[in-house]
Amino acid sequence: METLSALLDPRTVAVIGASDEAARIGGRPIDYMTRLGFQGRILPVNPKRKVVQGLTAYESVAALPETPDVAIIAVPASAAAQAVEQLAERGTKAAIMFSAGFAEMGGEGVAAQEAMLASARRHGMRLLGPNCLGLFNVRSGFFGTFTTSLERGPPVPGPIGIASQSGAYGMHLFGLARDHRLGLSCVVTTGNEADLNIGHMIGWMAQDPGTEVIAAYAEGIRDAESFLAALELARRNRKPVVMMKVGRSAVGSAAARSHTASIAGDDAVTDAVLAEYGVVRARTTEEMLDIARLATRRIYPAGNSLGVLTISGGAGVLISDAADAIGLPMPEMPEAAQAALREALPFCAPQNPVDCTAQALNDLSLVGRFADALVQDGGYQSILAFFTHAGGAASVAPRLRAELKAVRDAHPDRLFVLSVLADPHLVEQFEADGFTVFEDPSRAVVAIHAMGRFGDAFAVPPRETPVAGAAVALPATTPSEAEAKRILGRAGIEAAPERACAEVESAVAAAEAIGFPVVLKILSPDILHKSEIGGVLLNVADAAAVREGFALLMQRAAKAAPDARIEGVLVAKQLSGGVECILGVHRDPVFGPVAMFGLGGIFVEILKDVSFRRCPFGEAEAERMIRSIKGAPLLLGARGRPPADIPALARMLSRLSAFAHQAGPRLSGIDLNPVFAMPAGQGAFAADAVIDIAENDA
Template structure:
């Protein structure tokens, strides 16, 4: 029986993340990393056994030091490996032989170096991990902290410490984890775990996320990601997280990376890997943030709003302030960031007019004036009234003077009212300081003890964070309401498609061949006949009806217009004959060695608008489907959207409605509405095709897919398909 794929392994990470005993190989009082590890274990109150391992010493940091793992009195849950890289492989073997249950390789100099020798050593270590079911974190990592179990197994200084809380951090960078811990502590934001995963040699960040999802102390997961080594596992774990309502917040770097393959289809040149990653995140409800400040504010909002209440459809943010200046800035930023700050319902507006002083601005944001500092009940009434508005999903209070300190009793009283209101309304409540500022001990302690509301800093980042919460809640409830996903793969249809592709026997399909595959999936194409002589061309044109379109059909001429291989609006037999000769001559001149299969005689389609549907394959996450308006919309305006198949009807409609060209499809300036329903059906069909043939399709373009007037359907007027090349 073969060993399971590393993407299929379900690791038990409790011995690694919550060990009851730890052996430290390479322990020394002069070693920076091992000394910090022992200090942190004591600082966090670790009450398990600690076994320093080093044949040079009898004692380290007041603890008995053992010459080897074989000499310790009991097999440890975790072995921290802090030795020269040439000793790491042997140490892993010794740990397995000693009955240890996990290992953390702090030592560096392996896969991250791109040195062939050490890449090979890392592969050997990974093979040992998989063979023995032995979870290994790293190499090149700093370790882990589990606050609720008092495990501070980190080989880096953590100033101040960490508050216990419900946010788990997993970082593919040790230094950034160390840096991020401080602002979380200073803001009073509690963590359940903080993990530096290093090279993700055998344990991927998805394995850590999966463990956090099963942890009762964790409600929110934050990850810093440089790359996905086990993308299929990530998708499975992300779906599990969405099912559980535990959000994954990701800071993914490397936006400028391009998919690592030469592209033949037009779609490939439009999509970097970031487009596909965004599509994956959207499908599975993963929240993406732009930087660490966004990560902090977003996690703060999510951590205090763990009840996945179903907010009113299309609801937005209700904003309250006592400062006119902050209201104006909030209005500008909400528009800039595309955040939904909706108008107030008439009944809400009237209640506020009746309650607030005449100088108040009763819009959204609401400027209640500084009078709320004199009339606490007015403050309470205003927040509750906003929370009752059907257009509002989250209430945001802008605190112009920042979080109250213990020498401002009036502001303390306001915070007490905030807590009281938060307990009595059924929507999340967020308090925001207008700008970032340090907190004193009283404020930090107050925030760590009160989770009734979220506290954030900075209007713009807070608005984005709250909008992310609203969007996530909507995604979560759509997910739990789904009766069934998209139609299951059709095995018979797949076999028919595979047989057809085998009969073609080429990696690149011509337009005519591509359309035959589309027809298997029920996608309408332009009427056409492939001919080899002038007489056949005239006969076909007369059967189809003038005018016609004529194109060269060759697997060696992908860009037919560049080769002079396209004639549009050919209106009679004489012109058909001339066009046939011109096309063949131009094609031969363009590529003398081209295999010309014939000339296509096609119907001339009028009365619709051109769109493009494409498929591009990401090296990590596989194929995704792109949709956009044709022509300059997709190229100049970058008006396109990507989705990961399969594609549901809701997702397909969302693709259509999200592009700028949607107004054209709806009908503008006297032009009729186009067949959007047929377009949605076509997108679903393409999604089904790509899902069923994900192991086969590399790239594809339907360019253009013409959307006809309402009720007339859609037609694929051109197409190109590239089949995945065999490794053999």
């Protein structure tokens, strides 16, 4: 963090390639810092000039009178490597590299970036960029950036930190924030992320006393460790993180790859990871800034609920729809409180939304009375009051403010949001009173909901310690089904009773021991997808059918995969009466092994009704995963079925996650498909198992 503070909050900054012209890349940072009052020392480096923009310039890094905390490198790529070397040798803690022409160009650019990084690392110097627009720290006036977006005006100081991989979009965010008077602590763009990445930047903000709210924009996460550590630190410090992670769509992912060399990752995995850390994923820029703005109130109600006060029934309905759509509860007012309000104002509608009607504008003490009832009787954590243009009318506003402020001041723990149409000066007064003002009530609902999600995330302890699994020894190559089941069996993951049988009469004996009907499956380490070659026979009813089936499978295998090693046939109990599920693991390139749960068949293949979690996790988390899919009612006893054995299913899923975690990077994936979740108390059994080994990494 000290090194990062040298980068983000330096006392001395060198500018390599300093220009006397304020509009050039090497001139803009000096211009911004001198005009906007940088509190530290600026050391321009320019071999051709003694003075740059009125400041003493130095001809080289060696000639600098002191070692800078940070250096801004604004020279072409060809000269940048040497500058990095000289700065690093001199003990500079960090460099901000504007220079383009590195990894984003591919080929030689990648090699040049790596060489430069190596030379920085030898001396412990950190790099931001290359190919970035830099950063700025509003509090200290440090403007290590050449963005033109500052031309239209400086930032408004405040508690929101912005971290963006994209330079242009990061500065678009800054421009929007400035235009809408959102207070910022710092803006950082990370460009190629040769060294420092968006995780490091979020992590620094998470411990920066000047930053209370973090807004991040990313196209791909390069390093799970720094990213997750940063999110965990932010959560521990009760700093909400709102994030746009773009590249959701196929077309979006393609664009993300061509933009920087980003790994877009699987969007569903990203969703699961962000949700786990309480990060709210914004769908649009507007939503991100709305959420960041409301978050600056620092009121994060766990178990959020919404009470609505309105002078328009129509707006009340609209707000109810919006809250319902996003899952923000709007419980009814208690009966007694409703009766009291009806007594105060006969034609009000006091359920929730509480419609005090335009009548209340004739006697504004009613507004105070109603607002107080929402807080005290309704007990809502969040209040949204809709007054539209009436709240902005000169005849109404002063008394309305006084009534609302009295309630607001008496309940500083509640979140109060107003939807009014008013002139800017009046909006500022409402804001100063402690209300956040949204023109559009639907946008307010989305932001209020996010505050509750932050509160819930801050309230839960970090994820429970996962079950300790047995040591995992993976075979050298992808194992057969039977072997896969044995390996998983040692980790406590149960399969349906079965026996591997090399020849036909042992298969008959096995079937008789297990009990008819049975399933017969071809047994080969070389045939992964048995059903595709007709290698699975269901409902085999008696000994004769076993003999017939055995022969049929041998024949099909010989035809479809003549080179496969055939070890015989697997005889397994035919399970019935359970619910077909799928449990799986796949290795995400960023977040490592990720477990998946879904119902079998069409639910996975057509409806994509599945949930994901980073491995490992405990049984409680596994149960949440199971219950989170849309088809969960089918496991809970819908349509007259008996409820399934959820605890057994959760145990299996948690054990699978621990197994995947301990198996290391050679494990590419696991498929348990189907798993039969039997009726409550009767367990869950994998009817098939595939373990995929990455043989190249062995």
